[in-house]
Amino acid sequence: MTDEIVTRQHDPATPTGLGALRPRARLLRTLGNDLISSDKVALIELVKNCYDADATTVIIRFRGPLEEGSGRIEVWDDGHGMDVPTLQRSWLDIATDTKRRKPKSDSGRRVLGEKGIGRLAAARLGSELMLVTRMADVSEVKLLIDWSQFDRDDAYLDEIEVAWELGDPEIFSESGSASEVFSDSVSETWQRGHGTLLQIDKLTHGWTKEDFVELRTALTRLIRPRPVAKTTAEVLTAKGPETAAPDFQILIELLAVPEELQGFAGPVDTSADLQTPHYRLTGSVDKNGSAALHYVQQDPPIDEDLGTKLLWNNDKRAPNAGPFDFEINVWDRDKDAIQRTLEAASPGGPTPTPKDLKGFRETLDVVAGVSIYRDGFRVLPFGESGDDWLGLDLRRVQSPTRRLSNNQIIGHIFIGADTNEGLKDQSNREGFLAGPAYSDLQALVRAALNELEIRRYTARHPEKPLAEKKGGLFERFDLGEIRGALAASYPGDTRLIGLIDEKNRDIQDGVTEVQHVLSRYSRLATLGSLVDRVLHDGRTVVTRLKNIARFGKRDLDKPTLPLAEKVVIAQGSMEQTGVQAQVLSSLFNQIEPFGGRKRGRPKETRTHDVIKNAIAIMQVEADDQGVELLAGDDDFTTRLDEAEVLTVLVNLIQNAIYWTATQSKDAERKVLIGVRSNDDSSLTFAVSDSGPGVPDDLRPHIFDPYFSSKPEGVGLGLSIVGNLVEDIYGGELTLVNEGPLSGATFEATFRRRV
Template identity: 40%
Template sequence: MDSEDTEAYLRPRARLMSTLGEELISNERVALTELVKNAYDADASLVVIRFNAPLEEGVGSIEVWDDGHGMSPETVRGSWMEIATPHRHRRPRSEKRGRRVLGAKGIGRFSAARLGLVTSLATCRGDGEEVTLRLDWGRFSDENAYLDQVPVNWSVRSPKVFSIGGEAEQLFDDLTGEFRTGVAAEPGRSPHGTVVRLEGLRQRWSAESIETLKRSLSRLLPPPPPAELAVPDQPEFSIYIETPPGELRHYSGFVSASEALAHPHYRLVGTVDADGQAHLTLTAMGVEEEVVIHDDLRQGTNLPSCGPVKLDIRTWDLDSGSLRQLLKIDLGAQNISEVRRLIRGNSGVALYRDGFRIQPFGETGYDWLEFDQRRVNNPTMRFSNNQVAGFVYVSADGNPGLRDRSHREGLIDSPEYEELKRVMVQAVSRLETWRYRLRRPEPPRPLDSEPLLPATEGGGHGVFQNFTLDPLRDVVNQRYPDDAVLGRALDEATEAINDSVQKVQEIISQFSRLATLGTLVDVVLHDGRAALTRIAYVLRRLNRLTKGTSEQDPGLCEALGKVHTDFVAQEKALDRLFTRVEPLSGRQRGRPKKISLHEAIDEAVSVHEADLVKQGITVTVGGDDVTVTAEPSDIAQVILNLVGNAIYWLSTLPEGADRSILITTERTPDGEVDIDVSDNGPGVREEIKDMIFDTYFSDKPDGIGLGLSIVGSVVKDFYDGDLYLVSPGPLTGACFRARLRRRVG
């Protein structure tokens, strides 16, 4: 029947309830956490999670008790039974304690559907009536039933569960009296609160799953924060888990933070304001020195501000020697393996909004800052996720761009969230740099004009530091102090070992350069040129097809002609790019030839053309156009790495700032050739000038630390030269000088 201006209404099927429960709550652990958060919003000071055997799928039950303010019949009918109620939006603070409420979407009740087949609820406000209701979630699975056709059984009665001397009061009083949690009953109060019984479990609860739940809940509220962070006092809120007799009984107890968290090897505490200005304090176990850093962690990013952040990052070294220190502390561990397992079990960076953790931040294995990938790229400097336990504090008012996902796990991928991750990695990189300095075995080098590869002393560092005869020398000096022949022989052996170690280091440096960058370029060239060959073949066929359609369909012919022209242009661009990077190939080096340094520099700089344009960087090549006898790929490697570093640091300048790179070449009076690469970026920080030439050291948050090492290898190995940090340089930022002494005639 035809009609106009007729109104219709959406009518959800009953099975929408089970669908939403599965989609909005990702797993049973999150579901229980949601029920705990509901108790927190109800001003509870104690939550009891009771597991009743048998904890098998389809049987058994879980009870969640709280001593919050409870619900009146009007609240149950008008709020709890309304889906997506706006109640929390209207009242963002809890009614008694003024807590910032954690539930705002009105969908927390679906947690019960995720946990059990049947939900029974009893709730009571002080001196009020007790409300009970029962939901059989299976009744909502009827495909033919509509949501408003499935009744929910509920009743109002005089208090029974929450009566004076009843089950709730006995439970809470027994726990607070036995364990002295500080949660004391109010004199003369009438019992109040809520209990949710989840019957017919949807999953089996094993020892492992209960242990995971307890560990997750232990980080729901952070440990006491450092006083200097000025984080508001944590609310009086305790969680108790009660497990059935038998093998699971030892999991019963109050949930608390691990003692291991109180004893990190390294710690970063500080604040970052909305503009990215950080005030960070770094400390280390057994080190009296305390480092305070003031720095800009946003560094000119165009991303929106994530808002002010407070940080407490605790990290550990997991080698046996470092963990042995912790065995002297009562952590509940008997050996190094247990200490390592304890640290890993509490690892992860947790994110707290208004004092309560956002899931799943802080869960073991949830590497939202990608620490593990950073460590793969640079294992010498970076922390892995299982070495870090972090506590990050934000607020709903101060960080409005950090919003929860609808399924209650994680944050929406907003620009503000990306900025938060960026700021966090920047802060942690400061701690990694300081840790590197503390663990660095060799003494600091002079700050300025120090070659990359100085003469090796004392057996080098890193893997070579054990190539030393010092223990033998100590024994000889003690037992044979007057034996000059033995002493001289020992000196000669030490010198021979040091010389050999230096040669091995140089060989490894060459091999590393050829095996990494060179091999990578070989693969790119091989596969890339093979693809270009195929593209050229297809383009020839396309050209023939275009000519064949000229008479039948001129419009199609014209369109195909434009496509052919565009693809040919792109093919030539790729071919030019491959030609530019071919000198970096790891194939056998050709004979050095006379080249113009300026031409070689221009060719190398052109590889960075896209980044230079994107960042608005001006490159100037000046000085004497020196002619040298060299391998073009060597000059390309020097320029590519030094200019690449300059581009990165210039990109951290504020938007609109002048960004310049100056490359100059000069032949010295001694016949040597200098290549200087300077920029007007932030320069090299004073506290790291003595470390920047160390292999794998990088001040970039995601840096690998091989750029300067590759440049130094080329300069030293093939031209008997050195790499220097020149201070001051011609521009305001960093200036590196590659001095070539051989093959420069």
């Protein structure tokens, strides 16, 4: 078929012709509207071009009336400007690769507009454009474009001509209007004699108060933020992100606009109220996922280096993202915390009112999010209102006590294009293309955030004295103390005491039902791990049985094979089949304790068999993580419910595997599961690992519901297991100080129903 096509293409008798794609003129405006999502983004693209031109200052001047079809936007910069060859090669060449071929500006900045479509932003903002530009010591260039010409249905793109003219400097001269514009605002940094002006007339859309709120918010976070105010000590040190003041500033000027808009004029900078976060974590992440971290907290005051933490827990490959720096600022949104913040921002001032508190929350809502800055400039839409690219809000739903929501955080991620080549822009300039680099960046940032969340949790939940701790999760659902107090105060009121007793019975019945529900859900969670094991090993067995049958049939069908040899082959096949059947039987035995049929009295079993079953369930995961599972030597007879014991052991082994796998490949990676019989006839199962252990400051909280030190942990595993052991078996789940292995050792003691 391919040969036929080639022959026809070269057949002289076949009519041929050559042509070219010829775009209509309106394609330019269509591209501008499709690739530039809003007027706000259009202005940001123009500001990026100023940055690439080595400008130190950009002035965005609005001149009213700011209504559709009228008004003006001027974008002034003091960059290096353009001559005619540069104008032709760079500005008029749509999708030029000039910046791709030269990724650094003359001053060494990493350029931002590699795709060459930023100038389409001017077409989106208004119908007419006057571009005035000048390089130092050359003539001034003026370019006029009427974008409405590109809307004609009968015009092709190559039929629309644009004209420019050269002349003596007028705008960018010693006494030109640029001198006046810049000198009024930034006299100290104004570089005379060069720069660019984009004057956009007949606006495509009107500008409202809400538009200016969005614009200033976007511009506030556009460039790399200035160092924030310190809390307890110097926060941003050499251990964290660079602290030099940025060499690029943006100002907004408003002329002939309503009074309600005047407040949006002025330099673009961060709100003073948002410079004293309650918690801050800064750090530098290397290409292997290790981070040098520094943590600061307001109340109680903490300022400490956390040393180097490994944020990447996959030892099979290095992350595709990094190196990068980050700064994560977090606020608590409750009344007391916000009031402390406002009082710190205005010491000696009046007490903040409810309106002040509401205003602070609203401001935080607008600017909250985690932004990404590449080579000092912000990448949209990361950190925009509603852009939860890290999935923080969903993460908080799963663990509301410990996790942070997107509207509590102002974060900054600082990457370099040359050192993070895998993070590629989407064609619409809105975010990065999905891929391993982007996924790994998300995982590393969430792991860093987890370090802050752990410390915030311990600050907000200080350790209680041991006497205040309750035995089981449901012990608090008992009205015994209330009954005793009422009986003492109202000894003759039998009706009241009767009502309390009746309600207490109802509560205890409900507690019992909830305990059974939790037990069933715990079984289901364990069963999920078991199903993975059965599918993995079961498929292997089925494949082996198929091969035994296929090869046995092939050999038995050989006509020249003697009968005696066929008998030997048949016997061998049956023996192999029996071995594989035994493997399947073992898998079914693992599932049996979790069967859905009604369970009677637990049957007598050996603890060693239960431990081996738990190890079998978790063996695949342990092998994947390079962790060795070991069973202790002790063995006892028990009548415990095997499924409930497996639920406890599987959860503890799963935790142990996770933390042991965080150790280096060269370190010991073992988990030991053992059992002992106690003098009071209770039975204690122990799971010990060679992982990093539990830090002292986290030990009081590891059994709290929704507390987890895993980056993606929900924090219910230990809580539910502890409830099963304590409330159903009258025992306890404890973290012991010393165990047989060097890491953490958990002991689950069963007292009732043993």
